[in-house]
Amino acid sequence: MVAAVAMIAFFAPEDADQGLSQKIFYFHVPIALTAYACFGWGAWKALLHLWKRRPGADLESYVAVHQGVIFGALTLVTGSIWAKISWGVWWAWSSNQLVLFLVLFLFYAAYFMLRFSVEPGPRRANLSAVYALFGVALIPVSFLAIRLANDFIHPTVFTSHGPQMSGRMFATFCVSWAAMLLLVGTLYHVELAGKRLDSRLRELRELLA
């Protein structure tokens, strides 16, 4: 993460069009892609729960969706700040990319309402898994929306011709994304370990009671 921040500050050149504000790109896009990865990972774990009945897959799916929602919220906030500098507004309802990402975020935010409205047990695990699996369908829609629709507000950096940026910018972007994936991976394992420990301690307390 330190290397990423250093590269953003000192290595990546300033964008000729947007100037300094373009530096938000190096955090905003990796955070958004990491949020997609978290939702995808959560859906994969949900599938494993429903298909293989793998123990612990439900908890892993829940933690992944939790991380995805945190990173999704950060995507919306950093994107909104960037929009204010570039477009002069905090939000543009006319942009399909923005609206679809908001829909995806709200969909997964509602996951917690569903999960905690059902008593703990197999029913809750199954319902949560089905919901997480449905949500994953929104990821390609959200990701491809900008390419399918003629969205002139939100810029398209990654096209079929490759990344539309200089080599130094792309290297900085890759390091930032790797840092973000490392961060989310670490947070995922720490949160998961905490949740597993919590549930085992509860079992132990019941045994000793």
Add this chain to the structure above:
Amino acid sequence: MTAAEKYVAAAYLVVFATVLAYVLIISLKLVRLEREVAELTELARARLAPEAAPVG
């Protein structure tokens, strides 16, 4: 400080503050879990103590 600099700094601060808050919440949870482990260890010791007491 220009307006662009302020906005860029704000965007990075939001990310930093969120990660910091998350780590803080997790660390508080770990402190609670550590306390629970200590309580359960004491409870288990108290349970096992009469059984392990020497005969005679």
